[in-house]
Amino acid sequence: MLTDKSRAVAEAFFVEAIFFVIAWYLQAMYQMSYGWYSKVVMIILGFIGILIHRKSGSYSILPVNMRFSIGWCIRIILLFAVIDIATLLAYSFMISKPKFSLRTLVMDAVWFFLFVGFSEELFFRGYLQSRLNEAFTQKYEKILGVRFEWSKGTLITGVFFFGIPHILTGVNPFMGKVTISPIIVMVTFFACFLGVIFGVLREKTGGIILPTVLHGLIDFTVYGMGRIVGIVLSNIAAIVAIFLFFSVFFEKILEERI
Numbered sequence: 001m002l003t004d005k006s007r008a009v010a011e012a013f014f015v016e017a018i019f020f021v022i023a024w025y026l027q028a029m030y031q032m033s034y035g036w037y038s039k040v041v042m043i044i045l046g047f048i049g050i051l052i053h054r055k056s057g058s059y060s061i062l063p064v065n066m067r068f069s070i071g072w073c074i075r076i077i078l079l080f081a082v083i084d085i086a087t088l089l090a091y092s093f094m095i096s097k098p099k100f101s102l103r104t105l106v107m108d109a110v111w112f113f114l115f116v117g118f119s120e121e122l123f124f125r126g127y128l129q130s131r132l133n134e135a136f137t138q139k140y141e142k143i144l145g146v147r148f149e150w151s152k153g154t155l156i157t158g159v160f161f162f163g164i165p166h167i168l169t170g171v172n173p174f175m176g177k178v179t180i181s182p183i184i185v186m187v188t189f190f191a192c193f194l195g196v197i198f199g200v201l202r203e204k205t206g207g208i209i210l211p212t213v214l215h216g217l218i219d220f221t222v223y224g225m226g227r228i229v230g231i232v233l234s235n236i237a238a239i240v241a242i243f244l245f246f247s248v249f250f251e252k253i254l255e256e257r258i
């Protein structure tokens with residue numbers, strides 16, 4: 001007979017496997033445009049999982065205190081905006097005048113905040129993390145040296161269901177594609193770390209708004225800005241912004257009362 005922990009892991013693995021099979025098929029069918037469709041699938045699966053477990057209040061995607069979440073979102077957006085603007089100015093002075101279209105910026109914003117940030121936070125933090133935290137109730141007392149009680153299910157979700165699957169970025173059995181590069185390994189390692197951080201922010205706020213915004217900002221800075229200033233400079237900008245986030249905001253977010 002399966003224990004609650006085994007059932008939770010099996011459910012999470014099964015649902016994520018469904019997503020990957022569908023995403024791989026969509027990639028084989030639609031090539032570069034498949035991402036839009038696959039994220040819609042992720043949103044649908046996330047909402048289905050939450051609705052199935054809707055009797056449990058722990059599956060709420062809205063924060064306990066909306067003002068708290070919105071306030072911190074604004075501060076984090078301003079932080080990344082300053083870094084992104086400074087990066088554009090540095091690029092224009094040192095290299096050349098940046099070339100970009102408003103339409104591309106808007107499409108990137110929609111993609112990274114809604115179809116990446118929201119879909120992944122809904123699926124992984126709103127659904128899978130909530131399900132695993134029901135079964136894995138062990139608590140940790142600190143995160144990165146900051147006193148904050150968070151759950152083992154958050155760790156499992158962030159590392160094993162969100163982070164490590166990034167290694168499959170270059171894999172598609174329908175296309176006979178298997179590519180695992182040093183960059184993919186590095187991204188996977190970083191995703192494991194950020195997956196836990198997003199999960200901790202979800203536990204702190206009780207919702208997915210704050211982790212969604214942070215997730216979208218990081219990806220927009222790396223890839224959206226990367227279209228304009230190059231991927232090397234955009235990664236430097238993201239690293240600086242993330243460093244400042246942890247140096248200035250992270251501890252305050254966790255210690256401030258909601």
